[in-house]
Every structure is written in structure tokens, then in C-alpha cells.
Amino acid sequence: MTVNGLHWSRGILVFALADVLMIALAWMVAFWLRFNFEMPDEYRAMALDTLPWAVGCMMIGLSLARVQRQAWRYVSLADVRQLAWGVLLGVLATVACVMVLRYPGFARSVFPIFGLLVLAMLAGARATWRSLAEKRHARSDSGQTALLIVGTLEEADQAMRTIKGTQGWHVVGIVSPQGQDVSQSLQNVKVVGTTLELGRIARDLNVRSVLLASPPGSQLRREVLLRWSGSELNLLSMPTAEHWLNVPATDLRRVELEDLLGRSPVVLDAGDLAEWLSGQTVMITGAGGSIGAELCRQVARFGVSHLVCADVSEAAIYTLEQELHMAHPEMQGHYFTANVREHERILAIANQFKPVVIFHAAAYKHVPLMEESNEIEALRTNVLGTLNVARVAGECGARRFVLVSTDKAVNPTSIMGASKRLAERVVQTMAAQYPSTEYVAVRFGNVLGSSGSVVPLFTSQIARGGPVTVTHPEIVRYFMTIPEAAQLVVQAGRLGQSGQIYVLDMGEPVKIVELARLLIRLSGRTETEVPIVFTGLRPGEKLFEEWLANDETTSATSHPQLRVVRQEAHTVATLDARSLQEWIVRLGAAPVPAVLRDGLHGYVPEYRPRGV
Structure with missing residues (x-):
């Protein structure tokens, strides 16, 4: 030096x-x-x-x-x-x-x-x-890889400034979505054509690497990704801000599934959250699941002094313990195998550590599995489990309780969706019963890569050679990544006022069939090699997901991507928690499905099983 x-x-x-x-x-x-x-x-x-x-x-x-x-x-x-x-x-x-x-x-x-x-x-x-x-x-560029940049002139200019002078890449042309840009020059690099001609341009210039300069969530990025993924082109993207912390900013990354999202990624107010959580004790239920584990990671990086993790799965909680101990050796982690259905067990854990915040992520979430033969399990975990943990939050003096909910709770057509809507009402009931604790719920859509989501299913089907099964050619879903989902929950927990429900501005929905095609192409195969088969909607499944019920609207918050749900006064009426608990207990271990559904409709009037 x-x-x-x-x-x-x-x-x-x-x-x-x-x-x-x-x-x-x-x-x-x-x-x-x-x-x-x-x-x-x-x-x-x-x-x-x-x-x-x-x-x-x-x-x-x-x-x-x-x-x-x-x-x-x-x-x-x-x-x-x-x-x-x-x-x-x-x-x-x-x-x-x-x-x-x-x-x-x-x-x-x-x-x-x-x-x-x-x-x-x-x-x-x-x-x-x-x-x-x-x-x-330029004379030394013989050992570098030729690169095309796809984007507007402004986007291409910024990308070229970022990678200029770096080892490994040599920009040979710009591909613009706007025809009037063709033949113009930027930093001595010519605009060689439009995005519709990308394949021909790449062949003519003998280029295989293409940098997508458009930001995540842009329509141009989605179009190029869907059209050219899996072709002979190597699609690349600028690294994310989090990626910059670990590698040089000019280390271009391969495009990933989340680049298909129809919006910009969720951004945390890190300073505010660090001030809120630093040095505090936080409890997370369902900590071994995909969302719960990511919640633990996000919360741990804000400097909590004690992190209390509870999950019914011994294997999941052990894996989480090993990971967090290595990543945050200075943090006091406490790991429990516990079932949220058991009020006394959850209360004993909470009274031992007195958490300031409780994030409740424990739930059954697989729609078809909960629709037939397991309806009572959805009610016991999603409803009674929420009632137990929410009540514990008030009894142990926690300042905040945050429920992880779902878009399937809106005008539900499935047992799982109706159970989560009922869980939201339970939280609002506890908000009235324990005014010293702030109770909020957060709805979000499908999570890329989480257990039970379509991505692991499609991946395994592709690995077997297909076919990839999609229920309907027009079915669409809103998607987010696992880190985004966890960040949303943490951010809403900070902003929320008691009894409120929050939703994320999810951008444009994604067709499931487009997702399947993209995964096939990213695997290096074609749809001829791995066919897509349509199987029909499953029990309880919707063609389109909704974010708001008929009597709901939203208003803005201080976070640009979070909105708070406004409900009609009659829909926020509190439940009789004791009566609800007694009803679920009376149903027994193997209730008659029609009796269970009729009783659930009484608590969730907007619940309409598909086909009814």
C-alpha cells in the first residue's frame, strides 16, 4: 500500500x-x-x-x-x-x-x-x-467479452459510465426501444437497432452477452426477459445495491426470476427500522418457514439484542439456529420447538423474554391441501393459533403484534383464504381488547421460491423433463421475493396503527404460464422439450387474486409502496373470541365439511366457495 x-x-x-x-x-x-x-x-x-x-x-x-x-x-x-x-x-x-x-x-x-x-x-x-x-x-479489448446494452439512451449512458474501464467487458452497441434513436451515437458507441431486432443484431455482431440497463419492474425488461430468456443470448443485469456490498459494482449478474416483477423492488427505511429494533427483544412464530426465517434474517441485521424464534418443526428451527449463530454471533438467539395452538406454551416463552415486538408468521398456507381433508387444521392453526399469539402479545405487554396475512383473505373462495380473513378479524378484536399493544396485519401475494409456491414445483417438474402443469392459461398472480415479503412485514410493523391492515403496491400481475415459460428457458430448454399442460383450476383456487374487498379502499402511508386498508365501520366489528374458540373446538377432529363451511361463512360472510 x-x-x-x-x-x-x-x-x-x-x-x-x-x-x-x-x-x-x-x-x-x-x-x-x-x-x-x-x-x-x-x-x-x-x-x-x-x-x-x-x-x-x-x-x-x-x-x-x-x-x-x-x-x-x-x-x-x-x-x-x-x-x-x-x-x-x-x-x-x-x-x-x-x-x-x-x-x-x-x-x-x-x-x-x-x-x-x-x-x-x-x-x-x-x-x-x-x-x-x-x-x-480499446487495443487491449481482445481478451474482453463483447457486450450489447439494451435500454433507452439515458439508461444506456448510466450503464456505460458504470462499467467503463472495467476488466472483462467491451460495449459494441446499444439496442434502444425507440426507433428514432437508431444511428445515434453515445460515448462513441452506436445505437445499432431496436429491441425487436435484438436477435439479428446479436448474430450480426457475433455477441452473446446482453446487459439489460432498464430498471427492475420496467416493461422493457419484462419483454426482453420473456422473449429472449433461454435463447443463445446471455442476459445480464446490473447488480443490486445489496450485491454491491459483497462484490465490485461492475460485476454484472445473470438475470433472475425476480426481474420479471412488474414493479421496482421494495426498499426499506433502514435508518428508521434500525432505530426501532436496535437493542430490543423480538419474537417470531413460524420462524422455520420460508417467510419466518427471512423475517429472522431481516430483524437480526437491525441489531436486536434478543431474537426469540418459535416453530413446530424441530429440523427447521435447528437449521435456523445454525445459520443465525454463524451470521450474527453477537446476537442472543433463543430457539424453541413450540406449537402456536398451545396458548400456555407460547405465553411461557413470551413471559420469559418479554418481547417488544411479535411477528406472527406461523400458518398453513397451501390452498388445495387445506381445501379437502385438512379444513380443521387450517382453522386450528390459522385462526386459533393467531388468537393465542395475539392474546399472548397483550398479556406479556408487547408493544406491537404483526400478523402475516395474504391476498387470498380478500373475498375468499378457499378454506385457507377464509381462515386468514378470520385471523385478520381476530387481530382487530385483540386490538380493542389490549389497547396498550399495537396490532397490525400485512397482506401480500405469492412469494417466489417459498415452500408451496409454484416455482419449486415448476423447477422439479422441469428437472424431471416435464410436463409443467399450469391450472389455466389466463391465471395471474402478484409476486414478490422472500426478502421483499419479510421487509414489508417489518416496515408495516413499524408504521402501523392498531387495528390496521396493510397492502403492498404490487405493480402488474404476472401470468403463471409466462412464469413457467421463463423457468423452462432459464433452465436452457425449450417448450418442445418440456411441454406445458393445463390441468384446470383446483378446489378453492381463483383465476385472479384481489387486494381489497368490495367495502375496502386504501390510502397512502409514509412509505411509497405501502398502503393502509380502509374498511366500512360494520366490517371492523369485533368478534366474540371465546365463542369463536368454542366453535372450533366443538367441530372436533373430523368435522362434516358442510357444517364447517357453513359455520365459517357465519364468521366470514364474504366467503364464497368456488362454484357456489
């Missing part, structure tokens, strides 16, 4: 010396121009006498503007503006010094000429140096 430091200091001195010589030359040339290259002897002497002052003052002005810190090889328009500011300061300082020295008959028009010459010389020298450096770099 010391050697590099010396080398860098020597480079600054060399460039500073070059600036000094150009400033001196500019001062003399300014006099020659002022007198039409026939400078009288007295003015020549005057120029030489004042030369040190002009050079010194100009160098002071440039130093004040920190021009010497500029890297000539990467000089930009912003650097030129900084240079102009330094030259202006230098000219003003020179004027002040020369006027103080009171040279008789000094030609004041020399000053503006001097400033313009210095700016032209210094900017020209930097631009020339950068051009030469880029040419040297």
Missing part, C-alpha cells in the same frame, strides 16, 4: 507540473494575443515579471476548486465544470494581485484572455489524455 501511495503522489506532482507549464504558456500567449503577436519590450518584461504571480494565483484557484484531485483518465463534464470554477477563482486572484502591484499601463484585457486560454488548455489536455487512455484500453 505504501508503494501505491508513493506512486499516486508522484502522479499528482507530474500532472500539477503539467498544469503549471500550461498556465505559464497561457499567460505569455495572452499578452501576445493582446498585442497581435507584436508585443513591445516593456510589456514583454511586464509579462515575465507578473508570470509567477499569475501562475501562483491560478494554481491557488485550481487548488481551492480541488482540480488537482481529478483523475485525468476519467475526466467528465462535471470535472470540466469544476475546472471552470477553479479557473475563475484563479483569474480573480490574478487580477487582485496584479492590481495591488500597480503596474503602470497594464492591459486589463489580458485577464479574460488568460482565463479562456487556461480553461481551453487544461480541459483540452485532460480530454486528450482520456482519449489516449481509452484507445490504449
